[in-house]
Structure formats: structure tokens, C-alpha cells
Amino acid sequence: MGKPKVGFYWFASCGGCEESQVDIAEKIVDVINAVDIAIWPVALDFKDSDLERMEDGEMVACFLNGAITNSEHRRIAELFRRKSKYVIAYGACSYMGGIPGLEVSKDKKSLIERVYIKGDIVVNPEKKVPVTEYTEDGIKIDIPEIYERPYSLDEVIDVDFYVPGCPPTPNVFLDAVNTLLSGKIPEKGYVFGSRKSLCNECPLNKTKPEKVLVKEFKRPHEVILDPEKCYLAQGVICLGPVTRGGCDALCIKGGMPCTGCFGPLDGIKDYGAKAISYIASILDSKDLDEIRRTLEKIPDPLGTFYRYSLPGSLMYRKRIGDEK
Amino acid sequence: MSENFEPKIVAIFCYWCTSQAAELAGTSRMTYPPNVRIVKTMCTGRVDPQFILWAFRNGADGVIVSGCHPPNDCHYEDGNFKWFRKYVLLSRTLEQAGIDPKRLRQEWISASEADKLKKVLTEFTEEIRQLGPLNHTIREGGV
């Protein structure tokens, strides 16, 4: 038997996931030696056709990053599902929808107008906008059907495991690869990374008082943060408590609070709702008006608490196929 | 909005105040729309915003949460405030997400206020009827 075949692929993503894979640096040689990479567009010139020719289940695993935003993505995703024994949603976009998933809450028509007609320096007197099927002088150019909103991968195909992070850290990627290579296959739905929240590994957790009660939530640019003290205790929203650990607390070490890219812990149905729950609860006020006023100062709850997880959240439930 | 739309409403009531008011409404034979389905928690402080979204996701058109009057009626000191804080933040989030925040209602109803309970539930059902169905389909899979 040859080396196990694996694939890497990207949908609507930024390329950071690929960077994180390349960032395993010298260990990439070990990976290349251990597996046979069947497809990896960022680095290898294998094409879709190579994928199509594979037997069903020929690949042991594929790591798919990026959200699903058009019919072409969906087609390829379904292809990977068939060709691969295990499908791994890699990175926040694939796992939960990611930052571009915030688009869910916006109106697409206004976007087109804003970008192509009312853009700050756009010169477009004829009000031309991109169309999905363009015809001119017998020339026809097709663009795939763009979905009304971005989807997380498991809204479109069945997903076996998840590698969290925006992007995942090289360590959590290696952990996933090594776990699968070791043959100790985790149970379906397993999310790599820590079993505990970021607080568990946060270097500032020991500076947190026993009771964290906050009079006012401050925005990070308004204050000079003490990098040696729990940010939450300093009144700045840190999503460490509700976010899966395993990232080595990189943002915290970089002097900034956690924004939640590793997503929720096991058993949490909705990341944002859980974040709202504890953030609101530690507000130290027993005056209804004051509560309203203070919480009003969090300018953007949706973008703050669902920054990476809106499409996959309980907030939206229309799945592909429900749209028409 | 269809003529015969019957909204589904989940009412999460605390055990000590509003559930007791609901019992009193029963013993006093006060009627209110059958659309309202009561789920009890010991305290509104127990209400996790996930419950609200779960209800919407499973087909609720409106959710009402009611507990003990602030500042001092809460059996657990300040569970009502804890819920209220979550409610305020959740409401704003729902609005940003395009779910009319009127679909989540917050009330204080004490054990003696059965009449208020009847009024609020009747009013709320009507309001949701006007808003129409929240078109969210049920996702596969259980709890």
C-alpha cells in the first residue's frame, strides 16, 4: 500500500490557512514524506481534473478551508466528500463561516450598488454592474451562481472533523495531521485544539480576580492596557472564556484580547449567544437604565460576538436548498 | 402574511414569580391565547441566550421571558438583573442580525399579577401575529 493520499483545497478564503500550513516550516518535509498530497493549489499544479479522476474514497483525508459562497464551491466540496474518507473543515471560515460571514447580515443589492456605481472613485455613467452571464459579440462569459450568503462547510456537506482558528496555528494543524496518521481516529464532529477554553492556557489567567465584575466596557483603543493583567478584569471585552484554547494565547501575548477565532467549546450550540451571556452577566449594575446605557457602549454586539461564527450560528437556519 | 397564521410563542418564566402568576391565572380561570407555551426555569438568571435562539431556530415566532420585579423581588438576589443584562445585549444583536427585536419580549410579572400576565400574553400574541412568521426552517438533528 502506498502512502495515504490527502488533499488541500480552498473555497472563499484569504489564503491565511495556506500560510498556516506552510508555516509548519521544516516539518513540511515530514508531512510530504508521510503522505501523498493529491491536490494543493497554493503549491502544486494539480487541477480539478486530477481530483475528478480519483476513485471514491481514494483520499484518506482532505483539509478544506474557506466558506462556501457559490455553486462551484459546492460542486467541488461535494466532489471532495465523495473522494475522501474524512473531510476536515480547516480554519474559521470553513468551520463557522468566518469574518466574511458577517456579510450574512447585509443586503447584497446595496453592496453591488455601493461597489460598482457609488464607489468613491468609480466612474460608471452607464451604471454597468457585473452579471452572472455576460454576452457580447458572440462571446459568452459565465460566472458561477453566487449564493445569497456564505455557508460554513458543514451546512453544505457532511464534515468529520474541524481544525479551528483564523488561521489555525501550525501546531493545531500538525496535531490534526499526526492524530489522523496515528490511526487514533477521533469521534465524528471532533474539533482539534484544546478541550478547555483559552483562559486555561492564558498567561494572564492567574491575574484574574476571583470575581470579575465590570462597571463599564471600554474599547481597546481608548485605554492603555496593562499587558500583565487579565483584559476582562480591565473592562475590555476578551472572548477568552468562551473560546476554545490551543492557540497558545497568541493575541494575548501580542497585547490584545481574544476575539474568538477558535470558536466554541464542545457542547456549546451558539458561540455568540454564550459570549453575550457571560459578558452581559458580569456587568456590575442593578439599575435598568444604567444597564441599557452601559451596554449601548458596546458599539457592535453582532460583529463582536459573532465575528467568526455568524453563518454557522443558530441565528441563521436557512440552508442551501432552502433558498429557492 | 397568511390569514390563518398562528404564531408559536415560547414563554420562559421563573419559578418564583411569573410561573406562580401563571398558576394564579389558571386558578382564576383567566383565558389567554393557546399559542403561548410555558417553560419554567428556577430563575430568569438561568436563561441562556442560546435558549432564545434555539427556540427561534425550532420554529418559535416569538419568545417572552418574564421574572420577578426588580430591584428586590428576585428569590436569588439579582437573577432578574442578570437576565435583563443578557436581554439588552441579545436584543441589540438580534436586531443587527435582522431578527425583529420585538420578537423577544421581556417582562416583570410578580406572583400576584395574573391579570398583567393575561394582558401581556394576549398583547404579545397579537403583536407577533402582526409581525408574521419568522421564516426559519428547522435544522436536522436533535439536541
Added chain:
Amino acid sequence: METRIGVYICHCGTNIAGKVNVDEVREYASHLKNVVVARNYMFMCSEPGQEMIIKDIKEYGLNRIVVAACTETLHGHTFREVAKKGGLNPYLVQMVSIREFDSWVTEDKVEATEKAKSLIRAGVYRVNYHTPVETTTYPVDSNVLIVGAGIAGITAALVLADAGKHVYLVERQGFIGGNMAKFDKTFPTLDCASCILTPKMSAVKNNPNITLFTYSEVEKIDGFVGNFDVTIRKKPRYVREDLCIGCLSCIENCVYKEPRFMSEFDEGIGKRKPVYVSFPQAIPLVPVIDPETCIQFRTGKCVQTCLKGCPTKAIDFSMKEEIVKVKVGAVIAATGFKVFDATRDTKYGFGRYPNIYTTIQMERMLNSAGPTGGEIRLQDGSIPKEVAIINCVGSRNENFNAYCSRVCCMIGLKHAHMLRDSIGANVTIFYTDIRANGKGYEEFYRKVMLEGVNFVRGEVASIIPSENNRLTIVFEDTLLSRVRKKDVDMVILNVGLEPHDDWEDVRKVLNLTCTKEGWLMEKHPKLAPVTSLSDGRFIAGAAQFPKDIPDTVAQAEAAAAEAMSLIDRGFVESEPNVIRIDEERCSGCRMCISVCPFSAITYNEEKNIAEVNTGLCKGCGACAAVCPSKAISQNNFTDEELYAEIMGVLRE
């Protein structure tokens, strides 16, 4: 193990069956997943109904029960007992209210039937996730801690001690008796306050079941109902209680020949020496040395005549603070009140002009054991002829205290009577309303009126000095709607009652709740006025709200009875709806600790996890709602149970 559910639908005569088609509902329920048997019956709570369930449990091997009937409040206990008799854990039962929440509140029969189905569906979904819940019992320590030794604390202590309970009575002042010890006479009976209080104080001292800690404060209370660990801090009084015989010769022999320092007990109108007792019958009769004024402490170079004069050499300048730990089963908070500081409302001129006194200063002046020996004199030594008593100072005023202090009207009447009686002064009471609503109070009011005391319904605007050391009161006569003036020799400000300045700290130490003003909160304003929201902690006296002596004593006796009821039961049962923390999931983020109102969760630094003391947990579930790691689950209200129930009421 396979889940086997039995569903029992009660007709409740026609209460349910008259509206809900119970047969249709039973048929529906019988097809729900995991339902093995579904039955309906006329009265499920009746003996045959109960027997039916017990029989089914055995026959069908049921391990979950859903009862669709009245409410949990009404019959939850009944059906839990039924399950127990059938050999099941009582918490594997789910009550579904199809009477109060359905048949009684729904007009239409079809709708009521549909609603019953959805409620039962929710109950069935939910009961799948029920797990056995075990409650535990803890023994109750028979000792009681009483904080504050005014008339409330003293009364409660004596009641308990007489019943054979051991009481630790902690008083922060050097001597017991509280505010009542300062009074001369009590209204409306005009019996001498010390005559009725002193015997009780002696009884406290002499009762072997009472351990008295004066000049001491409670530092903290750990543990939970029935098993509190109390830490008491004894401040050094520099006179050893074990040696002092109470001869007071140290006071006599002090290097200060005359009292020179303001006496706190005399409310600033009397003086004391650095070594002092509050009054000659003080309990304990052991003087206190005030290091702030004592030369030995200030300079270290006193000739120590006090020590030389002490026959037992009880004076010990090297005494240190002492920490004492005791165990108790119950706590009674009787921390009392303070009076309104009249300088805060500047219009009265208190503290700026002579001959203006507060009611409590007047008590000291009237008291024959007080600084003036009971003489009422103006500062120039003459006897006042014209005296004004101004009510509602600091009370019923949005700027200070919105509430009525309840006792001031009666105190004013008492003082008016006594001033007329002792010096024949002409007394005018400026009142808002006269509130005389106790036993014999209205009669006393009438009596004082007939004695010739003047009553002016008036709002005082200002008090200013006038000629001949007199004072002019400018006021609005609210009956005549006119501004008037009146010259008097002396003014008595009838100050209201307030919580102590450090109420927040006291509240925290005792783990009690307070109103926004700082009065201790009772569990229920009507039905549980001496019980606090924290189990095993009771409240008595004016710490809860201003009250007169009879009410204080009654509440103190009630608190003692409540404490006794707890102790004599001998055990406490743990709350069933307590929470559990899964160590494997807990990340040590401490959000739960931040929201727990009962300090039931603590942080284990070594393991970096939170731990719950189920004895302190009251089962509100706030922490379970907050826990971002899903490490906390609340018995009978787990996330899964609630998700299932919500899904159940919604799914068709």
C-alpha cells in the same frame, strides 16, 4: 439503558377532561418516542391513581414518568413520592401542567387539546434527559451567632439561651445595650428604659449559655446553613476582663482628674476620661482604654496612676487584638441603626447655633444617669421656657430619606410631655403628620395634646439665632399656607433612623442583602419578615427597618424561634436543583464565581478549576447560564432538558 417512559394524563374530574380530549391526547402520547405506556384517569393524585403508576413502573419496567395534571407546585411532591415507592429516583418524574397552563386558561376545546399534546410532547422529550438526583443531609450545629447586642440581640440571645442553645453574642461597642441603653423613658408607658433593660443585660452576663464578645467584630462567616465557621476579632480594651472586678478605681485614679473627652455614648453632650465605661451599670463592667486619648499610648510616658490604683492589676497596655473562631448553625443579624446626622440638612443650624439638640441628645439630657444628671438647661445655665420639637428631620424627604422613620412622632410626644412635666416649658411640635399607630399610642397623643403642647403642622424653612440667645424658626404653616416665625429658647430636632454608615461591609461579611438604603432584606416582606434570603441567617430589630421597642423585641423572639426551628430539626437537606461542575471541562475562567449570589463557588488555584459547595448553592442556575465551557449543569434544569422541552413545545 433503554428509556421507558410512562405518560399519565389526569382528568381532574372535568377540570381537565371538560376542555381537553384526554383520550385523543393519550393516543397521541402513546406514539411519542420511548413512550411505553400512556394512560388517562379521573384523579391521578388519588390513591388508585398513584397505585396505577407504581404498578406500571414494575410491570412495564418504566424508568421515566410524565404526569400531565395540575402543577409541580401542587403535586410535584406527590408524584415524586410515587416514583420513589415504585423504586425510581424521584427526579425521574416530569410534571406537565395541562390544567393551570391549559384547560383553565384556554377557551377553545380543540386548541386546548392541541396545546395539551404539545406540552406533553415537551415533557416527554425533556424526561428523556432526566438523571437521578440525590439530595444529601447535613447535621446542624446547635450554636447560634448573634451580631449586635442591643435590645434585639439581647432578647434573641436570652430566648435561645433559655432553650439551652449556646449563643455567641458579638457587640462592636465596649458595652451592650445599644441605643436603648441611652434612653431615659420609653413611650407610651413612660417606664424607665434602664429599669427594663438592665435586668436583661445582667441576665445576658450571667447566663452560662451566652458567650459575650464586646468590643469585637465578626470578621467573616464561612460555611453554609447549619455549619457556619465564624471568625471574631476582639479589639484590645487594655483592661483584662478576666481580672477586672468592676470597681472603676482606674477611672477615678486616671491622671486626668476631670473627664475631658467627648463621650460617644452621651452623643457629644457629655465628657469622659481616656479610661471609661458607658454608664455606671454598663455590662460588662470592665472599662475600656481609648488609645487615642490615653497619655500612655500617645507619649509612652504616663505615670500610670490607673494601674497603680487597680487592685487586681487588670490594666494591660500590651494587650493585642485577638482572633476567635467559633462554629454555629445559625446567625441572627441584629445590627441596629444610627440616627440621621442633622448637620447634613443645613437649614436647621445644627452644630452651628447653640441650644439645638437632637432627640437622642435630649434622651441623654433627660436621663438622670446622663451628663446633666437629668437637668434641662440652656447653655447659659438657665431653664428654657419655650421649646420647639421639629419632626421628620432627615425623614420623608427625597433629598435624604424618603421613608418614614416610624418612631419619631412618638419620641417627640414623649419629649414634649417630659419637658412640660419636668420644667414646665411651653412646647411646640412642628409636624408633618402625627403617626401614632401602636398600642396605646393614639391615647398618648391625645393625652399630650390635652396637656397643652402646641402642634403646628409646618415645614421649617430655617432656624436662625435671634436676640437674647434665642432662636427664630421660620416655617410655613401648611394649614394656613403662610410663612410664619416663632422665637424659642431651645430646639429639639427629631432625627430619623438610618442604617449604619458601614452597612455595605456588614452586609458582605454576613452575606445578606440590603435595600438600596442599606436596611437588611427579609426573604418576604410579609410572610418571611425575619428570614433572610440566605439560608440559616435571620434578621431582627431596626437593622431591617426602623421600628419601636415592642416590634423589635417581637421580631427578635421570632428570629430566635426560627433559629431554634432550624437547630431542633437537626439537619438540613441540600437543595435538589444544585449545580455540578465538570472538572474535565472547567477552564478556570471564574465567570461562574462572578455571578454566584451565594458565594457557593470557589476557585481552586492549584487545579485551575471552579468548585461548588452544594451546601451554599441555592439552585438558581445563573452560573450554568453563564459558564462558557458548558462545565456547569444544574440538576433538573440541564441545558439538554431545557433544549428538549423548548423543542418539544414547538415541534409539530
Added chain:
Amino acid sequence: MKEITVSPLTRLEGHGKIEIFLNDEGNVEKAYLVIDELRGFENFCRGRPSEDMPQITQRICGVCPTAHHTASVKALDDLYSVQPTTTARLIRELMYHLFMVEDHALHFYILAGPDIIVGPRAPKEERNVVGIIKKIGLETASYIIKTRKSVRDMMQYIGGKTVHPVFGLPGGVAKGLRNEDRERLIELSKAAKEFSIKTLETFRNLVLKNKEYLDLFMSDYYRHETYYMGLVNSRNQDEFYDGPIRVVDPRGNEYAKFPVHDYEKHLAEHVEPWTFVRFTYLRNVGWKGFVDGKDSGIISVAPLARLNVSESMATPLANDAFGEFYDTVGEKPVHYTLMNHWARVIEILYAAEKIEEIVNNEDLYGKNIRNIPQRVNEKRTGYGVVEAPRGTLIHKYVTDERGVMVDLDLIVATQNNAARMSLSIDKAAKGFIKGGNVDDGIINMVEMAYRAYDPCLACATHEITGMHIFDLNIRNNKGEIIKRTVIGD
């Protein structure tokens, strides 16, 4: 006649497709670069707090997040009228130049490297990292990987994360450097410099000493005479972090020089219905369609453009290389697209020399890393600009009185290059595909035409959701896809 589908296009950062139409003779009639998705950053950033922009907008691109992060932070400085402290600015610049080194190196060795090192027409199984390793040897490969890793580790230390850093705040940075870091930084700067010298040497050995390659690089199929744009310092030298924007015409004369606040006066965007990308051009020259020359407003950015707008380089070794570059090619501006590769390695050297300069600056280790912005209680507009590896990057933010975004405009590097890239695709396709003859090597040479720009289509399509399906369709002049042939078969 045949139809060719290549999907996905590979070794680039981004996503789109190329449509090539053949006439009856099998020659190329017209080739289109089509970008086919909508990501909506300009839409969903509205309503978000402005201070979150550095972390949100960088999700446009995970390859050049530092560029977006920095442009964004600079826009916030402007928005809140706050200047970073001296130390903060140095930290940002240090981070930025580290980023330039590693990003340019990634492109040179990993993305474009196979074309240069392994060969444009090498079998596709070898045109990748593995092929490079085989060609240059494991030892050299390990050296490259390790150096890049040590640079990226330092970026992580400074920025919190390498991909999507978090350190930028208006008025400064979140985290300072300590004196203890000095030694490590100086060591790293030495390593980076050595690495950049070796990389330039590699380029000389591979391309300049190989006539076939040099001919390809200077082939007319890859040449367009357009305007060039880039940031310069006060001495008109190549600059990444800050400075005015300078534009030179196809002859190399200065056409315009303006602060970023004036970008709306000088730049405009053209819309085509067959693609989601907007084409930037010079407003005052005007849009003349997809043609080059002095009368067409099409501009080019990225390394070659930056060198073309510069009169010299600010550091000695890079300046020598700059001289060598123009002497060798024999024109200024240089119009050969593939010369971007050479320009890129010169910039690596420049960045490395800058790093050396910065780490030896005492102020880098200062304690004062933040100026707190004054509260804004008014609507504000802020502009930020940097030279991303792939060219000029502009962020413009408009906020309400709470500092919440009401509008934003993002002009990204690849967008500035989009029109010229379309020219390149069209010209290369027409040049290489004759008589319907197409093979994998030819297609790769067409791909090289866009790859040289190091295009970031994720960036270019920040308004576009997703990317990555880069089809190459060849159709007849009726637009019909005729026959399906798969490259490599």
C-alpha cells in the same frame, strides 16, 4: 479545435478564471481575466467599530495581512488625528519590513520559484516546492525555510500572530519591545541581510546567466508600456511604509505626486460587466479601454513599478542592485512584466538593509508605545496608505460620532494592476497560442504573465466572496466550448 479547462489555477494568492476565445484559425481572438465572486468587505465592515478594522480588513488576505493591518492602522491614526510615538512607528516599520522580506521570499521561492528555478516548461509534477528542493538541494531549501521561519517567528513575537497580526492600534502598537530582545533582533537582521544577498545571487545565477530565460523575461509578449505608481520618500526613493504617491509616465517622467488624501482626485475606477474586479486608472488621463501607451490611464504597481517611480534606493547594497538592474535591462522605466521578479529580489535586499537600520535604532526599545486618541464626537474620515508587496494599498474610512464605520473604500494593490494584468493575459495568450496548439507548458507561460505580478486576487476581490476557482476556458469565436481536453492528459 479544442477547449481547455484548467482549474484551479495554481500558485497564486487568489481566485478567478481566464477565458480565451480562439478564432477559426485557432489563434487567440481575445482573452479575459475574470474574477467571479463577491466578498463584501465594503459592505459588512459598515456598522463595525473602526478600531476593529485592522483586524477585520486584513482578513481580505492571509498572505499580506500585515499590509492591510498597517494601512488600516494608519487610516485610524488619521481618523483619530493621533500620531504614533517614535517607538511605535519604528515597531510598525520593523514589522513591515520583516513582512516584506518573508512575503517577497515566499513568492520568489514557492509561488513563482518553480517557473524560474525548475523551469517554465518543466512537467507539472515538478513545478512545485518538491521540484525546487530537488533542484536546489535539501540543504539550501532548509536554509530558506529556516530563515523565513525565523523572520515569521519574530513577526509573531511583535504582532501576536504572523497571519492576521493584532498589534496595531491608533496612535501606536499594543506591545513594546524590551532591551532583552535587542540581541535576537540584531542577529535576525544579519541573517535576513545574508539571505537577501544570497537570493539576489540565486536570481543572477538562474536568470541573468541563462540566455533562454533572459530572452523570455525580455520577450515582447510580456511587455506593456504603461504608467507606474508607488510610494516614495522625500528623495524619490522606493518606500513601503509611508510617503507621497508618485506616478511616472511610460517614458519615466514624473506625471503626478500626491498625498493619499488626494487619491480620489487622481485615481478612478472602471467597471466591466464580466468581472467583479474594478480597474483602477489615472482619472486625468482617462479610461481608453484595455490598451497601453501614454494616452491610456492604465497604471501598474508592485515591485517593478516601485523601482520605476524611484530615482534610487535608500540603502547602499539595494542601490547598487538598482543600478545593475537598469543598466542590464537598458531602459527606464522597465516595461517587461517578468522583471517584477528581479525587482522583487532587489526589494528583499532593501527591506533587509532597512531592518538592520531599525534594529540598531535606540528608540526601537523605548517604553512609550501609545498615544491615546482623543475622543471623537464627530463624523470623521481617515486615510491610510502603504506599499503592499503587490503594490499601493489605500484604506479610506468614514465613521459616525461613535467611531463606528459608516463607509469605507479600499483600493488594493492587485486592483491597481488589474487592467494591466488583463493586457498581460491577452498578450501572452495571443503570443503563445497559435493555430490552436496548446499544452501544459504554454498554459503555464500564460499563467506566468499574471503570476509575475504576484497577484492577490483575494485582495482584488475583497468586495467579492471567495476565490480560487481559476478556470482557463478556451472557446471558439462563437463563444462555444468545443471539446474538453485536460491539460496533462
